[in-house]
Amino acid sequence: MLLKLYKMDLSPPAGAALMICEIHKIPVEMIDVDLIKQENLKPEYQEKNPLHTIPLLEDDDLIIHDSHAILTYLTDKYGKDESLYPKDLKKRAQVDQKLFFDTLLFHRFRSITYSAIFEGLRKPTEKQLKDLDEAYSFLDAFLSKTKFIAGDNMTIADVSILASVAAIRHIIPIDGNKYPHVQSWFTHMSNQSFFKNCAEPGSITLGEILKARLDLMPLKLYKMDISPPVCAALMICDIHNVPVEKIDVNFLKLEQFKPDYVKKNPIHTVPLLEDDDLSIHDSHVILTYLTEKYGKDESLYPKDLKKRAQVDQKLFLDTLIFFRMRAITTPAFFEGARKPTEKQLKDLEEAYKFLEAFLSKTKFVAGDNMTIADISLLATFNAVRYIIPMDFTKYPKVHDWFSHMKSQSFYKKIIEPVTAELEKIVKEILDL
Structure with a gap:
C-alpha cells in the first residue's frame, strides 16, 4: 500500500x-x-x-x-x-x-x-x-x-x-x-x-x-520635525500605526548635504523613506505608498479612479503651495533675505483663496471625507499661517477646516509639539 x-x-x-x-x-x-x-x-x-x-x-x-x-x-x-x-x-x-x-x-x-x-x-x-x-x-x-x-x-x-x-x-x-x-x-x-x-x-x-x-526590516524615515512635508509623513505613520525608525537630519546644520545622505537622496530633501531596497524622497508619494501598504481601508486614498484623481490633484496643489512658501523661507534661512517681496506674499496668500474655493464645495479638500490630501495640506498651512496669518473673515471655510483638522489626535501628537519652535524660527528669520 x-x-x-x-x-x-x-x-x-x-x-x-x-x-x-x-x-x-x-x-x-x-x-x-x-x-x-x-x-x-x-x-x-x-x-x-x-x-x-x-x-x-x-x-x-x-x-x-x-x-x-x-x-x-x-x-x-x-x-x-x-x-x-x-x-x-x-x-x-x-x-x-x-x-x-x-x-x-x-x-x-x-x-x-x-x-x-x-x-x-x-x-x-x-x-x-x-x-x-x-x-x-x-x-x-x-x-x-x-x-x-x-x-x-x-x-x-x-x-x-x-x-x-x-x-x-x-x-x-x-x-x-x-x-x-x-x-x-x-x-x-x-x-x-x-x-x-x-x-x-x-x-x-x-x-x-x-x-x-511581517514588518521585519523597520522602515527608516529621515526627518526634521519642523518641516511641513516631514510632519505630513509622521502623521500618516501615526494614523496607520506604521513601525518606523526615525532618523534626524538637521537642515540648519546642513546635514542634508553629507555625502552619505546625498547618496540616498540626490535632491537632499526631507522626508526620505527607506523600505528595504526602496527609497522615496517625496512626501506625497510617501503618503500614498504607506496608505496603500498599511491602510485598513481605502477611505484616505480611494481606489476609484475619479476619486483618486481628486486626491492626486490636491497633492500636486500642495506642492505648488509649499514651493511658494519655500521661496520665502529658503532665502531667509540660507541667504539672510529677511524681507519677502510683495509678490511672494501675494502668491502665498493666493493659496488661501485656492483652498477656500475648493472647501466651499466639499467638507474636505478632495471630497466629503478626509483623505491624505488633507493631511498634506494641513502640514503646509500650519506653516504658512506663521508667514500670513489665517484670516477667518476672508477665508471662513479654510478656518473651519483647519480648526477641525487641528482637533485630530495625529495633529496633536505630531504637529502641536513643534508649532512653538516653528513660529519662533519664522519670527527670527523674517521681518513680517
Missing part, C-alpha cells in the same frame, strides 16, 4: 519530510493540506491527527504526526545504510538530541509566523527576535566542533534543521560575521539537490508571504 504524506510545501517540517523521501527515493502519495485556508481543521483531518499539524504520514495502519519521527521511521525503513541515522547508541543519541533541538528552533520561529498569518500581528516582539537570533548562536556553537550538526557526517538532524533554518533566515538573515559556521553549513546544505528539488520552492513562497505579513 502506497504511503501517504499530507503536506504543505511552505511548511518547514513538511519540507524536511519531502527531502527525506527524495533522499531515499520513497514512492509516496502527496496530499496537500492548506493551513492558511485551515484545511487542517476539517473533521476528517483531525480524526487522523488531533494536533491538526503537518506533515502527517500514513503507512497502512500507522499514522505519524511529527516530522522528526517521520524522518527516523523512513530512514530506518528505507535507508540503504545507517549513515543518516546511526544504530550505534552514542551516535544515535547525538542525532536524536539535535532533532529535539530542532523542535526548539521551529517553536521559536512559529511563535512569530502563527501570529502574523492568523492574528495579523505584523511586528515581532524584541524578545521573539532575540530568541530566534539566539538559536543561531546555539547552532554555531554545535557547528564549531563538527562539520555537520551531529558529527562529521550528514544525518537526518541536518535535513530537519536545514528546513527550519531555510525558513528562519526570512525573518533573521544569517549573519556570516556572527555565525560563520552556520553560514558555511547552510551554503553547503542548500546546494544539495534534495533541498533544491523539495524544500527551496516552498521556502521561497514562505519568504514572500512573510515579507508581506
Whole structure:
C-alpha cells in the first residue's frame, strides 16, 4: 500500500519530510493540506491527527504526526545504510538530541509566523527576535566542533534543521560575521539537490508571504520635525500605526548635504523613506505608498479612479503651495533675505483663496471625507499661517477646516509639539 504524506510545501517540517523521501527515493502519495485556508481543521483531518499539524504520514495502519519521527521511521525503513541515522547508541543519541533541538528552533520561529498569518500581528516582539537570533548562536556553537550538526557526517538532524533554518533566515538573515559556521553549513546544505528539488520552492513562497505579513526590516524615515512635508509623513505613520525608525537630519546644520545622505537622496530633501531596497524622497508619494501598504481601508486614498484623481490633484496643489512658501523661507534661512517681496506674499496668500474655493464645495479638500490630501495640506498651512496669518473673515471655510483638522489626535501628537519652535524660527528669520 502506497504511503501517504499530507503536506504543505511552505511548511518547514513538511519540507524536511519531502527531502527525506527524495533522499531515499520513497514512492509516496502527496496530499496537500492548506493551513492558511485551515484545511487542517476539517473533521476528517483531525480524526487522523488531533494536533491538526503537518506533515502527517500514513503507512497502512500507522499514522505519524511529527516530522522528526517521520524522518527516523523512513530512514530506518528505507535507508540503504545507517549513515543518516546511526544504530550505534552514542551516535544515535547525538542525532536524536539535535532533532529535539530542532523542535526548539521551529517553536521559536512559529511563535512569530502563527501570529502574523492568523492574528495579523505584523511586528515581532524584541524578545521573539532575540530568541530566534539566539538559536543561531546555539547552532554555531554545535557547528564549531563538527562539520555537520551531529558529527562529521550528514544525518537526518541536518535535513530537519536545514528546513527550519531555510525558513528562519526570512525573518533573521544569517549573519556570516556572527555565525560563520552556520553560514558555511547552510551554503553547503542548500546546494544539495534534495533541498533544491523539495524544500527551496516552498521556502521561497514562505519568504514572500512573510515579507508581506511581517514588518521585519523597520522602515527608516529621515526627518526634521519642523518641516511641513516631514510632519505630513509622521502623521500618516501615526494614523496607520506604521513601525518606523526615525532618523534626524538637521537642515540648519546642513546635514542634508553629507555625502552619505546625498547618496540616498540626490535632491537632499526631507522626508526620505527607506523600505528595504526602496527609497522615496517625496512626501506625497510617501503618503500614498504607506496608505496603500498599511491602510485598513481605502477611505484616505480611494481606489476609484475619479476619486483618486481628486486626491492626486490636491497633492500636486500642495506642492505648488509649499514651493511658494519655500521661496520665502529658503532665502531667509540660507541667504539672510529677511524681507519677502510683495509678490511672494501675494502668491502665498493666493493659496488661501485656492483652498477656500475648493472647501466651499466639499467638507474636505478632495471630497466629503478626509483623505491624505488633507493631511498634506494641513502640514503646509500650519506653516504658512506663521508667514500670513489665517484670516477667518476672508477665508471662513479654510478656518473651519483647519480648526477641525487641528482637533485630530495625529495633529496633536505630531504637529502641536513643534508649532512653538516653528513660529519662533519664522519670527527670527523674517521681518513680517
